[in-house]
Amino acid sequence: MTLSWKNALRGWLLVAPLTAGCLLFYVVPFVLVTRYSLFAGTGSFLRFVGLANYRDMLQNPMFLLAFGNTLRFLAVALPLVLALSYAVALLLQGKANRHKLLRSVFLFPYIMPVVGTVLLVELLFGEAGLLPAAAEALGLPLTDWLGGPAAFWVVLALYLWKNTGYSVILLLAGLMTIPQEQYAAAGLDGAGPWQKFYRITAPQMWDSLFFAAVFSLINAFKCFREIFLIGGTHPNGSIYMLQHFLNNSFESLNYAKLSVASILLLLVVLAAFGAFYGLVRKKEAFRE
Amino acid sequence: MKNRVWNKKKRGRGALALALALGIFALSLSGCRANQKEEAEIPPGSGSSQASAAAGAKALTVCLDPATDPKAFQKAFEESAKLVPGLQEAFTLTVESVPGGLEMTEDQAGERENTLTRLRTEIMAGAGPDLFFCVCPRPRSNPKLSALKGLFPYPEAAMGSGLFLPLGDYLGNSKKLDQKIFLPQVLESGKLEGETYLLPLSYTFGVTSFQKGSYSLPQDLPVTYEQQVSSDNTALRQAGHTQGIYSTFGKLADYQKGALTFSQEELLAHMEAHLQFSDVSEEEHSDMRPGFSIGLPNMDPSDSGHDFSAASPEYAFLPQYNTQGGITAYITAFAAVNRNTQYPQEAFAVLETLLSKEGQQSPLFAELYGMPAHRELGSEGSPARGHLGSWYLSENNFAELQKLQGQINAVNFFTPLEAELNDLLHACQEEALSKEELEKQVAEAYRALTMMMGES
Numbered sequence: 001m002t003l004s005w006k007n008a009l010r011g012w013l014l015v016a017p018l019t020a021g022c023l024l025f026y027v028v029p030f031v032l033v034t035r036y037s038l039f040a041g042t043g044s045f046l047r048f049v050g051l052a053n054y055r056d057m058l059q060n061p062m063f064l065l066a067f068g069n070t071l072r073f074l075a076v077a078l079p080l081v082l083a084l085s086y087a088v089a090l091l092l093q094g095k096a097n098r099h100k101l102l103r104s105v106f107l108f109p110y111i112m113p114v115v116g117t118v119l120l121v122e123l124l125f126g127e128a129g130l131l132p133a134a135a136e137a138l139g140l141p142l143t144d145w146l147g148g149p150a151a152f153w154v155v156l157a158l159y160l161w162k163n164t165g166y167s168v169i170l171l172l173a174g175l176m177t178i179p180q181e182q183y184a185a186a187g188l189d190g191a192g193p194w195q196k197f198y199r200i201t202a203p204q205m206w207d208s209l210f211f212a213a214v215f216s217l218i219n220a221f222k223c224f225r226e227i228f229l230i231g232g233t234h235p236n237g238s239i240y241m242l243q244h245f246l247n248n249s250f251e252s253l254n255y256a257k258l259s260v261a262s263i264l265l266l267l268v269v270l271a272a273f274g275a276f277y278g279l280v281r282k283k284e285a286f287r288e
Numbered sequence: 289m290k291n292r293v294w295n296k297k298k299r300g301r302g303a304l305a306l307a308l309a310l311g312i313f314a315l316s317l318s319g320c321r322a323n324q325k326e327e328a329e330i331p332p333g334s335g336s337s338q339a340s341a342a343a344g345a346k347a348l349t350v351c352l353d354p355a356t357d358p359k360a361f362q363k364a365f366e367e368s369a370k371l372v373p374g375l376q377e378a379f380t381l382t383v384e385s386v387p388g389g390l391e392m393t394e395d396q397a398g399e400r401e402n403t404l405t406r407l408r409t410e411i412m413a414g415a416g417p418d419l420f421f422c423v424c425p426r427p428r429s430n431p432k433l434s435a436l437k438g439l440f441p442y443p444e445a446a447m448g449s450g451l452f453l454p455l456g457d458y459l460g461n462s463k464k465l466d467q468k469i470f471l472p473q474v475l476e477s478g479k480l481e482g483e484t485y486l487l488p489l490s491y492t493f494g495v496t497s498f499q500k501g502s503y504s505l506p507q508d509l510p511v512t513y514e515q516q517v518s519s520d521n522t523a524l525r526q527a528g529h530t531q532g533i534y535s536t537f538g539k540l541a542d543y544q545k546g547a548l549t550f551s552q553e554e555l556l557a558h559m560e561a562h563l564q565f566s567d568v569s570e571e572e573h574s575d576m577r578p579g580f581s582i583g584l585p586n587m588d589p590s591d592s593g594h595d596f597s598a599a600s601p602e603y604a605f606l607p608q609y610n611t612q613g614g615i616t617a618y619i620t621a622f623a624a625v626n627r628n629t630q631y632p633q634e635a636f637a638v639l640e641t642l643l644s645k646e647g648q649q650s651p652l653f654a655e656l657y658g659m660p661a662h663r664e665l666g667s668e669g670s671p672a673r674g675h676l677g678s679w680y681l682s683e684n685n686f687a688e689l690q691k692l693q694g695q696i697n698a699v700n701f702f703t704p705l706e707a708e709l710n711d712l713l714h715a716c717q718e719e720a721l722s723k724e725e726l727e728k729q730v731a732e733a734y735r736a737l738t739m740m741m742g743e744s
Binding site: 010013014016017018040041042043044045060061062063065147234236237240244245248249250251252253254255256 | 302309312404411412413415437440441445446449546735736738739741742743
């Protein structure tokens with residue numbers, strides 16, 4: 001065996017446990033879920049039904065509601081959290097090294113326990129909460145913040161409060177890799193703040209932005225925990241998410257339904273992030 | 289020389305790193321240990337010994353989901369299973385009980401959830417118990433009690449998911465079990481597109497009883513629910529509020545279409561009619577026994593103190609009618625065979641025995657709620673089984689009950705839909721609500737019901 005073969009073999013052996021774990025706990029379940037979505041029945045009585053499960057699911061009003069709510073939440077929350085955290089990171093750029101404690105403070109909402117967060121939401125927005133009490137005292141119309149359509153905006157605000165700090169840290173790390181000399185040189189050439197951002201900062205931040213977007217997406221799905229504790233298994237229609245549908249459908253042992261819902265969500269997320277990734281690769285092409 | 293030493297060091301470090309990685313991986317897998325399931329094998333019946341259990345006997349697993357005291361239910365099942373021929377010789381039965389019931393603690397609730405998740409995962413994987421004996425959790429009478437969901441929360445929807453073995457051929461060839469022993473409507477509830485998947489063990493419906501002759505009843509019974517609650521006849525009107533709200537719609541849901549059979553407006557109308565009931569005083573009609581479900585425990589004097597047997601007066605029973613002018617019955621327990629069982633014949637042999645007349649007079653049926661599925665049981669000649677022995681209805685009372693059985697035009701299983709409707713009624717009865725508040729409560733409940741249908 002040549003040295004390169006030996007090195008390659010050694011490398012493969014070292015990653016073998018992790019690869020086996022990934023295959024066993026990610027790839028194989030994914031293949032099984034895809035299979036279940038195209039079949040009906042269980043065990044050795046699975047029968048191929050093609051896209052019939054997908055057709056049924058796309059006619060299920062509760063799935064459409066849950067799917068629509070989830071996409072609406074992602075479409076509103078992700079751009080907002082990225083824009084907000086980008087703005088905060090830009091404000092902190094250049095000052096972060098001097099105020100290291102500030103960076104830790106941004107993570108406090110993120111690390112707050114879920115139950116504590118929900119208690120806070122109940123304290124502010126619950127029937128006996130501060131906001132309804134204030135509205136009543138001021139003679140303003142009462143809103144059912146957690147049981148009505150306004151629940152969507154409460155959950156959105158909760159998500160932004162909880163996750164902006166985390167994205168700030170990620171984007172700040174990206175900003176700190178940009179050499180300050182570039183800004184200095186641009187300043188000497190008479191560039192204003194907008195030009196510095198557009199010509200220097202933005203082109204070098206696409207990778208960090210993509211990274212922050214991926215984590216924001218993961219955190220958006222984690223928001224289900226708070227929504228579940230606030231609204232229960234069947235909350236108001238505006239915050240009835242895909243995880244509610246999947247969670248409740250599991251109890252009904254309708255596995256084809258579960259599989260189809262998961263695959264459809266994956267396809268949409270893959271399409272959106274695939275397009276975003278393509279854009280990032282195009283923007284970052286100057287580095288190659 | 290230096291390079292050789294360096295390469296040796298590199299190889300050594302590589303080997304150490306590999307050994308460490310494999311060790312960590314092996315340690316993480318050791319955490320994947322199967323849970324210790326609480327299982328019990330049915331001991332040999334009298335007259336046989338363990339030694340007579342044939343080597344290589346087929347091992348069947350039975351899952352019990354009692355929704356009450358699991359220990360008492362399991363004990364009763366094991367006692368009843370001794371009637372099954374071939375047990376311990378041709379096959380053995382291992383019983384697994386799902387823990388928890390209506391008054392379970394938080395620990396028990398967690399344990400129940402874990403057991404149900406494991407069972408559902410096994411069933412999904414094409415494994416799981418061979419037989420299921422499931423009690424459909426009744427809607428709780430006290431909102432403080434835990435809301436309970438069974439292993440199959442929506443049995444009718446589960447039939448369409450390919451989880452159960454079709455039993456039509458087995459029933460047709462059975463020498464022990466004649467389908468005619470079941471009420472046709474009750475047996476039909478376990479069928480989907482003409483094929484039988486579930487066998488009902490017990491059923492019930494709500495009635496009000498009063499002594500014959502103390503009231504005159506309208507001649508044109510049955511009537512619809514709307515006619516019943518607006519009738520001039522106080523006995524008939526009172527009987528209309530027997531079971532709560534969920535029995536008044538007939539079939540609650542069409543699981544094939546995934547839709548409820550009633551609209552939000554209809555639900556609001558029924559709620560308003562139900563909440564207006566307050567005009568019949570108890571002093572005026574003290575001989576009337578309103579709002580109880582037929583069968584166990586209400587008709588067993590040892591459980592309820594009320595005696596409907598030979599010594600009792602002649603009663604008339606007035607049911608709560610539904611919107612189609614008939615009675616809505618509820619399956620309170622059912623049995624089924626796992627589609628993926630390796631021993632379908634043996635599994636059906638267990639069902640066949642336990643659902644025969646003798647089987648339905650065994651201790652298992654003392655633990656069930658309602659009437660046994662066998663239509664003769666409960667009469668003086670064919671008593672049913674209670675906790676302290678047999679119970680039966682007098683000839684007159686049994687005949688009255690049989691008259692009502694003929695009026696059953698809808699059969700449901702107790703599901704979370706009924707629980708939601710029951711909780712809605714309790715919530716609205718607790719305090720006087722304005723029309724807007726009632727509409728809001730009804731809208732929220734209807735939304736939850738629609739979601740449940742989409743998920744079933």
